[in-house]
Amino acid sequence: MSWHLVDPNEPLEEQHARLLVITDALMRRVEQEMDDVGEAYAQFERAVILEDQVKQRTAELEHALSLLNQSNAQLAEASREADAARSDLSSAIEAVREGFAMFNSDDVMVMCNSRFGQQIRDVQPNLKPGLHFNEYVLLVSQSQFLELPHGMTRSGWVSRRMQRHADTHVMFNVELKDDHWLQVSEHRTPGGGTVMLQTDITDVIRIGREERDKLLDEQARMIRATLEHLAQGVAIFDRGGRLVGWNKRFVELLGLSPVYMHIGVRFDRLAADFRERFSISHEGFLDALERWRGDVIRETPLSFELVGPSRQTLHAFTRQMPDGGFVISLTDVTAEREATRALSIANETLEARVVERTLELEDALDAAERANASKSRFVAAASHDLLQPLSAAKLYLASASDGDANPLLAKAGRALESVELIIDALLDISKLDSGSAQFDFRVVALNEVLLPLRDQFSPLAAEKGLDLRVVPSDLAVRTDPSYLRRILQNLMGNALRYTKTGKVLVGVRRMRDAVRLEVWDTGIGIAEEDQELIFQEFKRLDTSVSANEGLGLGLAIVERACARLGHPLGLWSEEGKGSGFFVNLPIADDATGAAQTLLPKVSAGWRLKNRGMIVLLVEDDNELRRAITVLLGKWDVSVLDAANAEEAIGLLDEIEISPDAVLVDFQLGGGMDGVALALALFDRHGGMPTCILSANRSPELRLRCAESGLQLISKPIDAGKLERFLLGALPDAEAERQATGRAID
Structure with a gap:
């Protein structure tokens, strides 16, 4: 390790000065060592050090004093500025x-x-x-x-x-x-x-007060001018009941002396004059105005009338003012009251005439209702009475035909079918007009209606040389199936009847949540002025059509049935080109339950031959009972016939034989109808296949039969339906049902 007394990097002057100091220090050290005591040198050294410290402290104090002098100067300046600002602020505030x-x-x-x-x-x-x-x-x-x-x-x-x-x-x-x-x-x-x-x-x-006073004066003048132009008499009283303002009309209506009308007169003084010259409708209201107190709040206005000796009538209306006073207005209602009295007299006369006329109209309405009810009962009874021999005639024809193509029998059958259609139409019109028609809404597959009608009308179309096209549809709708069948049947029948050449098209068009049944034809068409007439009863535009082809009831039934079912009916037609009828129906969300199996037609009764079948027939109409017996005899069916319920019960008890099937007329003489008789036979002889025969087409009867497990065939009786029921009653009916279907009607 080496060190140097001086830094070689320092300037030469500083190195020389440092060497001098070192030399001086070494010399003093040498001298001190040479001094035995060395005390003098030590004291000198301490004196030098103390002198240096004093000089340093003195310099620091001088620097601090300089800073203090600067701060004092700044503080004095700030004080002068604050005094100046305070003086300025005081001057500003004072200004x-x-x-x-x-x-x-x-x-x-x-x-x-x-x-x-x-x-x-x-x-x-x-x-x-x-x-x-x-x-x-x-x-x-x-x-x-x-x-x-x-x-x-x-x-x-x-x-x-x-x-x-x-x-x-x-x-x-x-x-x-x-x-x-x-x-x-x-x-x-x-x-x-x-x-x-x-x-x-x-x-x-x-x-502001002067302006308000001026405004009030101006408003007062305007109010005064307004009051003078009013048709009513107006007077204003203060909270103490003293008069403060009025118009001339008030004085004129009351006929007051100018002595009474001056500022400050009390209302009770005017009220005394009212009582002397007028009759007052509500004396209590006048008393309330006499005892008026401005501190009592009256939200409800007071209203009364003053009637003079010459029947002059003044209507008084009083309402409280915001300052506690009140204003009273008088309106001359003499003309109105006279008119009211005259009107009252006229009303009394008119009321007497109205009562008299009302009684006459009630009598006429009762007579009309009785006539309508009588008409409905007559139509129902007449239809029932007509259907009985009609059923017998159809069954006799079915017995006489025996499968032979006899033109006379075929014509007779078509004539009977025409009579049946007319009777059905009359029944439908009667029910729809009287409001007694009841509907059985359910999901119906459209093919269940379209395809049987196609089969029904195809022979007629072929006979007339027309092209009948019925487009099948897999859709289902919610409606009454029997009325839908009747509507479409009438529309197709009309189309074929009034189309001489060309074609008839029947189809279904889907429209969002609905479907539209459409029947188009290329027939004679309908003039625009006649398109309302065709829906009236007994209206036929083509007078050349035979009465056997209808009496003009088909479209009347269609319109009424569509209205009652809620199915909009539309028509397009151009004379000489053809027509189109449209029926809108709601589409069914779920087609479950809609019948999809169509019944094949069964004509002859050969399947019943040699079966040894025994049938109990209960029918009160002798001719119809005989016709059914003859037909069943041709089918090798033994018939036990009875005219009423008592005879039927007695017959079975006597012979002690349970028949294979039971045919019962619904409307039997006596106290028991066909359904009740069937249930009574069930109790005595156990369950037997039973069918009700009736001209009653009401939903109530259908429901009652369904609840009792009974089948129903409507009159006039169709031989094919009767045969299907009897086949279903045979012991081996399951195989027959596979071949003929499950339903009858």
Whole structure:
């Protein structure tokens, strides 16, 4: 390790100076060692060191003193600036035209100008810095120049003033003596203090009051002019019931003397004149006006009439005014009351005539209702009576045909079918018009209706040389199947009847949540002026059509049935080109339950031959009973016939044989109908296949038969349906049902 007495990097002058110091120190050291005591040198050395320290401290003190002098100079400058700012602020505050005062966060006054409290001369000498806000409010409340609000005490004024002082921003007016006003506003400073301004608004208040007085005078003139132009008489009374204003019409209507009409006259004096010259409808209301008190609030107006000796009638209407007074208006209603009396007399005469006419109309309505009910009963009874021999005739024809193609028998059959259609149409019209028709809405597969009608009308179309096209559809709708079949049957029948050449098209068009059945033809068409007539009963545009082809009831039934079912019906037609009928039906969301299996037609009764079948037939119509017996005899079916329920029960009890099937007419003579008889036979002989025969097509009967496990065949009886029922009653009927289907009707 090596070291140097001097740094080679230092300048030569510094190295030389350092070497001199080292040389001097070495010499002193040598001299000290040579001194036995060396005390003198040590004291000298300490003196030198102390002198250096004193010099250093002196320099520091001189520097601190210099800094202190600078700070004092700055402080003096800041003090001069603060004094100048305070002087400027005082001058600015003093220059403010409003009274100004500032309170610190402790609500102690910091400063104020000479205008602060100038209007309250007995308080102003005490308004000095250091005054607390509470003391200031107390001084103001005791001032003789303060005008307290009506009904307020000085302590109340202090309490209200302190409440306002608690708000962040305050502005209010203070009334002083001699009609002087101050507007006082307070604002909070960021430090929590309060700045208060007092503005003398005496001139503003006085000018506003003068303007208001002028406006009131102008309004008074306008009100006076308005009152004078009113058709009603008007008078205004103050809260004490004294007259303060009126118009000429008021005096004219009452016929008052000018002596009565002057400012300040009390209402009770006028009321005395009213009682002398008028009859008053509500005396109590007039008494209330005489005892009027302005401090009582009356929300409900008073209304009464004054009737003079010449039947002059004045309607008086009184309502309370905002100041507690009231205004009364008089309207001459003499003409109205005279008209009312004349109208009342006329009404009495008219009411007598109306009562008389009403009784006549009620009698006529009763007669019409009785006639309508009688007509409905007649149509139902006549239809039932007609269907009985019609059923017999159809069954006789079925027995006589024996499968032979006899043209005479075929014509007779078609004639009977025409009669049957007419009777059915009359029944449908009667039910739809009387409102007794009931509907069985359910899900119906459209093919269940379309395909059988196609098979029904195809021979007729082929006979006329027409192209009948029925487009099948897999859709299902919600409707009454029997009425839908009748609607479509009538539309297709009309289309084929009035189409001489061309084709008839029947199809289904889907339209969102609905379907539209469409029947188009290329027939004679319908003129626009006749398109309303075709839906009327017995209206046929083609007079050349035979009566055997219908009486013009088909479209009447279609329109009524569509209206009752809620299925909109539409028509398009052009004369000479053809027609199109449209029926809209709601589409079924779920087609479950819609019958999809169509029944094949069964014509002859050969399947019943050689079966040894025994059938009980209960029918009160002798001719129909005989016709059914003859037909069943041709099918090798033995018939036990009875005319009524008692005879049928007695017959089975006598021979002690249970038949294979039972055919029962619904409307039997005596106290038991067909359903009741069937249930009675079930109780006595056990369950037997039973079918009800009836011309009654009501849903109630269908439901009753279904609940009792009975089948139903409507009259006139179709031989094919009767055969299907008997086949289903055979012991091996399951195989037959596979071949013929499950349903009858």
